[in-house]
Amino acid sequence: MKVLIGVCGGIAAYKAAEVVSKLVQAGCEVDVCMTPQAERFITALTFSALTGRPTQTQEQLSQDSLDQTYAHLYPSTKVDLFVLIPATANTIGSIAHGLGTDPVSNGVLSLKADCKRLYCPAMNTHMWKQVSVQRNCEQLKEDGWIAVGPESGRLACGSMGIGRLADTEIIVEKILQQKS
Numbered sequence: 001m002k003v004l005i006g007v008c009g010g011i012a013a014y015k016a017a018e019v020v021s022k023l024v025q026a027g028c029e030v031d032v033c034m035t036p037q038a039e040r041f042i043t044a045l046t047f048s049a050l051t052g053r054p055t056q057t058q059e060q061l062s063q064d065s066l067d068q069t070y071a072h073l074y075p076s077t078k079v080d081l082f083v084l085i086p087a088t089a090n091t092i093g094s095i096a097h098g099l100g101t102d103p104v105s106n107g108v109l110s111l112k113a114d115c116k117r118l119y120c121p122a123m124n125t126h127m128w129k130q131v132s133v134q135r136n137c138e139q140l141k142e143d144g145w146i147a148v149g150p151e152s153g154r155l156a157c158g159s160m161g162i163g164r165l166a167d168t169e170i171i172v173e174k175i176l177q178q179k180s
Protein backbone atom coordinates (compact mmCIF):
# COMPACT_ATOMS: atom_id res chain seq x y z
CA MET A 1 0.00 0.00 0.00
CA LYS A 2 1.31 3.46 -0.93
CA VAL A 3 0.77 5.91 1.90
CA LEU A 4 1.46 9.64 2.07
CA ILE A 5 1.76 11.09 5.56
CA GLY A 6 1.17 14.83 5.98
CA VAL A 7 2.81 16.22 9.10
CA CYS A 8 1.59 19.50 10.63
CA GLY A 9 3.01 21.88 13.21
CA GLY A 10 1.72 20.50 16.49
CA ILE A 11 3.54 19.22 19.52
CA ALA A 12 2.49 15.65 18.63
CA ALA A 13 4.53 15.82 15.38
CA TYR A 14 7.19 13.55 16.89
CA LYS A 15 4.58 10.80 17.19
CA ALA A 16 4.19 10.83 13.39
CA ALA A 17 7.73 9.40 13.21
CA GLU A 18 6.61 6.37 15.23
CA VAL A 19 3.65 5.81 12.91
CA VAL A 20 5.90 6.12 9.84
CA SER A 21 8.38 3.64 11.30
CA LYS A 22 5.65 1.08 12.02
CA LEU A 23 4.13 1.44 8.54
CA VAL A 24 7.51 0.90 6.89
CA GLN A 25 8.01 -2.21 9.04
CA ALA A 26 4.54 -3.41 7.97
CA GLY A 27 5.67 -3.26 4.32
CA CYS A 28 3.97 -0.02 3.24
CA GLU A 29 5.63 2.34 0.78
CA VAL A 30 5.62 5.55 2.79
CA ASP A 31 6.23 9.14 1.69
CA VAL A 32 6.07 12.17 3.96
CA CYS A 33 5.25 15.82 3.31
CA MET A 34 5.51 18.53 5.96
CA THR A 35 4.17 22.02 6.54
CA PRO A 36 6.81 24.70 7.26
CA GLN A 37 5.44 24.85 10.81
CA ALA A 38 5.95 21.10 11.25
CA GLU A 39 9.65 21.64 10.53
CA ARG A 40 9.83 23.68 13.75
CA PHE A 41 8.93 20.53 15.69
CA ILE A 42 10.69 17.71 13.83
CA THR A 43 13.16 17.53 10.95
CA ALA A 44 12.61 16.20 7.44
CA LEU A 45 15.77 14.14 7.94
CA THR A 46 14.03 12.03 10.60
CA PHE A 47 11.33 11.02 8.14
CA SER A 48 13.71 10.53 5.20
CA ALA A 49 15.87 8.28 7.36
CA LEU A 50 12.82 6.19 8.34
CA THR A 51 11.32 5.93 4.84
CA GLY A 52 14.50 5.89 2.74
CA ARG A 53 12.76 8.44 0.50
CA PRO A 54 12.94 12.24 0.16
CA THR A 55 10.58 14.16 2.42
CA GLN A 56 8.59 16.91 0.73
CA THR A 57 9.19 20.28 2.36
CA GLN A 58 8.37 23.84 1.36
CA GLU A 59 11.97 24.39 0.24
CA GLN A 60 11.99 21.28 -1.93
CA LEU A 61 8.64 22.27 -3.43
CA SER A 62 10.03 25.73 -4.33
CA GLN A 63 13.04 24.40 -6.24
CA ASP A 64 12.87 25.17 -9.92
CA SER A 65 14.99 22.40 -11.44
CA LEU A 66 13.46 20.81 -14.51
CA ASP A 67 13.07 17.32 -13.07
CA GLN A 68 11.07 18.78 -10.21
CA THR A 69 8.83 21.16 -12.14
CA TYR A 70 5.75 19.18 -11.15
CA ALA A 71 6.93 18.30 -7.67
CA HIS A 72 3.61 19.51 -6.26
CA LEU A 73 1.86 16.54 -7.94
CA TYR A 74 4.12 13.81 -6.54
CA PRO A 75 3.78 11.58 -4.67
CA SER A 76 0.16 12.76 -4.02
CA THR A 77 -1.21 11.57 -7.35
CA LYS A 78 0.24 8.08 -6.84
CA VAL A 79 -0.86 7.10 -3.35
CA ASP A 80 -3.72 4.88 -2.10
CA LEU A 81 -4.04 6.57 1.28
CA PHE A 82 -3.30 9.97 2.79
CA VAL A 83 -2.94 10.44 6.54
CA LEU A 84 -2.76 13.82 8.27
CA ILE A 85 -0.87 13.45 11.56
CA PRO A 86 -1.01 15.41 13.73
CA ALA A 87 -3.89 17.32 12.14
CA THR A 88 -3.68 20.90 13.39
CA ALA A 89 -6.68 23.24 13.59
CA ASN A 90 -5.00 25.39 10.96
CA THR A 91 -4.46 22.66 8.35
CA ILE A 92 -7.89 21.15 8.99
CA GLY A 93 -9.23 24.61 8.10
CA SER A 94 -7.11 24.84 4.94
CA ILE A 95 -8.25 21.44 3.72
CA ALA A 96 -11.90 22.10 4.55
CA HIS A 97 -11.67 25.22 2.38
CA GLY A 98 -9.70 23.66 -0.47
CA LEU A 99 -6.59 25.78 0.04
CA GLY A 100 -3.14 24.62 -1.07
CA THR A 101 -0.48 26.92 0.33
CA ASP A 102 2.08 24.40 1.62
CA PRO A 103 3.26 20.86 0.79
CA VAL A 104 0.54 19.25 2.93
CA SER A 105 -2.56 21.20 1.87
CA ASN A 106 -1.28 21.29 -1.72
CA GLY A 107 -0.64 17.56 -1.53
CA VAL A 108 -4.25 16.99 -0.50
CA LEU A 109 -5.45 18.99 -3.51
CA SER A 110 -3.50 16.63 -5.77
CA LEU A 111 -4.85 13.34 -4.37
CA LYS A 112 -6.76 11.03 -6.69
CA ALA A 113 -10.53 11.11 -6.20
CA ASP A 114 -10.55 7.51 -4.90
CA CYS A 115 -7.62 8.02 -2.49
CA LYS A 116 -8.66 7.21 1.08
CA ARG A 117 -8.14 9.99 3.61
CA LEU A 118 -7.61 9.82 7.36
CA TYR A 119 -6.84 12.63 9.78
CA CYS A 120 -5.68 12.47 13.37
CA PRO A 121 -6.49 15.71 15.20
CA ALA A 122 -4.36 16.83 18.14
CA MET A 123 -4.79 20.15 19.84
CA ASN A 124 -5.72 21.95 23.05
CA THR A 125 -9.30 21.32 24.24
CA HIS A 126 -10.37 24.92 23.64
CA MET A 127 -9.05 24.77 20.09
CA TRP A 128 -10.81 21.45 19.46
CA LYS A 129 -14.13 22.73 20.79
CA GLN A 130 -13.95 25.93 18.75
CA VAL A 131 -17.07 26.25 16.60
CA SER A 132 -14.98 26.99 13.50
CA VAL A 133 -12.82 23.88 14.05
CA GLN A 134 -15.89 21.67 14.56
CA ARG A 135 -17.48 23.16 11.46
CA ASN A 136 -14.33 22.38 9.44
CA CYS A 137 -14.32 18.80 10.78
CA GLU A 138 -17.94 18.41 9.69
CA GLN A 139 -16.87 19.54 6.23
CA LEU A 140 -14.05 16.96 6.16
CA LYS A 141 -16.54 14.26 7.16
CA GLU A 142 -18.85 15.33 4.36
CA ASP A 143 -15.87 15.20 1.98
CA GLY A 144 -15.17 11.57 2.95
CA TRP A 145 -12.41 11.99 5.51
CA ILE A 146 -12.20 9.51 8.41
CA ALA A 147 -11.24 10.97 11.80
CA VAL A 148 -9.03 8.95 14.14
CA GLY A 149 -9.33 10.58 17.57
CA PRO A 150 -8.82 12.87 19.29
CA GLU A 151 -8.77 11.18 22.70
CA SER A 152 -9.28 12.57 26.18
CA GLY A 153 -6.44 12.68 28.66
CA ARG A 154 -3.47 14.76 29.69
CA LEU A 155 -2.49 17.26 27.02
CA ALA A 156 1.03 18.52 26.32
CA CYS A 157 0.04 21.99 27.59
CA GLY A 158 -0.57 20.42 31.01
CA SER A 159 -4.37 20.45 31.09
CA MET A 160 -6.76 17.48 31.02
CA GLY A 161 -9.43 17.12 28.38
CA ILE A 162 -10.20 16.13 24.84
CA GLY A 163 -7.63 16.91 22.15
CA ARG A 164 -4.93 14.28 22.65
CA LEU A 165 -3.63 12.47 19.57
CA ALA A 166 -5.06 8.96 19.30
CA ASP A 167 -2.70 6.22 20.40
CA THR A 168 -0.18 5.52 17.63
CA GLU A 169 -1.02 1.78 17.75
CA ILE A 170 -4.66 2.61 17.01
CA ILE A 171 -3.65 4.97 14.18
CA VAL A 172 -1.42 2.31 12.58
CA GLU A 173 -4.17 -0.32 12.95
CA LYS A 174 -6.71 1.99 11.29
CA ILE A 175 -4.28 2.73 8.44
CA LEU A 176 -3.56 -0.95 7.80
CA GLN A 177 -7.30 -1.69 7.81
CA GLN A 178 -7.64 0.53 4.72
CA LYS A 179 -5.66 -2.00 2.66
CA SER A 180 -8.75 -4.06 1.89
Ligand SMILES: Cc1cc2nc3c(=O)[nH]c(=O)nc-3n(C[C@H](O)[C@H](O)[C@H](O)COP(=O)(O)O)c2cc1C
Nearest residue numbers: 008009010011012035037038088089090091122123
Ligand atom coordinates in the same frame (compact mmCIF):
# COMPACT_ATOMS: atom_id res chain seq x y z
C1 LIG B 1 4.53 24.84 21.21
C2 LIG B 1 3.38 24.86 20.26
C3 LIG B 1 2.56 23.76 20.20
C4 LIG B 1 1.46 23.75 19.33
N1 LIG B 1 0.67 22.64 19.30
C5 LIG B 1 -0.41 22.64 18.48
C6 LIG B 1 -1.25 21.52 18.45
O1 LIG B 1 -1.03 20.50 19.13
N2 LIG B 1 -2.33 21.55 17.62
C7 LIG B 1 -2.62 22.64 16.83
O2 LIG B 1 -3.63 22.60 16.12
N3 LIG B 1 -1.82 23.73 16.84
C8 LIG B 1 -0.72 23.75 17.63
N4 LIG B 1 0.10 24.84 17.66
C9 LIG B 1 -0.22 25.98 16.76
C10 LIG B 1 0.26 25.69 15.34
O3 LIG B 1 1.67 25.46 15.34
C11 LIG B 1 -0.08 26.86 14.41
O4 LIG B 1 -1.49 26.99 14.29
C12 LIG B 1 0.52 26.68 13.04
O5 LIG B 1 0.19 27.78 12.23
C13 LIG B 1 0.06 25.39 12.37
O6 LIG B 1 0.62 25.34 11.07
P1 LIG B 1 0.34 24.13 10.09
O7 LIG B 1 -1.06 23.71 10.26
O8 LIG B 1 0.60 24.74 8.73
O9 LIG B 1 1.34 23.08 10.38
C14 LIG B 1 1.20 24.88 18.50
C15 LIG B 1 2.06 25.99 18.56
C16 LIG B 1 3.12 25.97 19.43
C17 LIG B 1 4.03 27.19 19.46
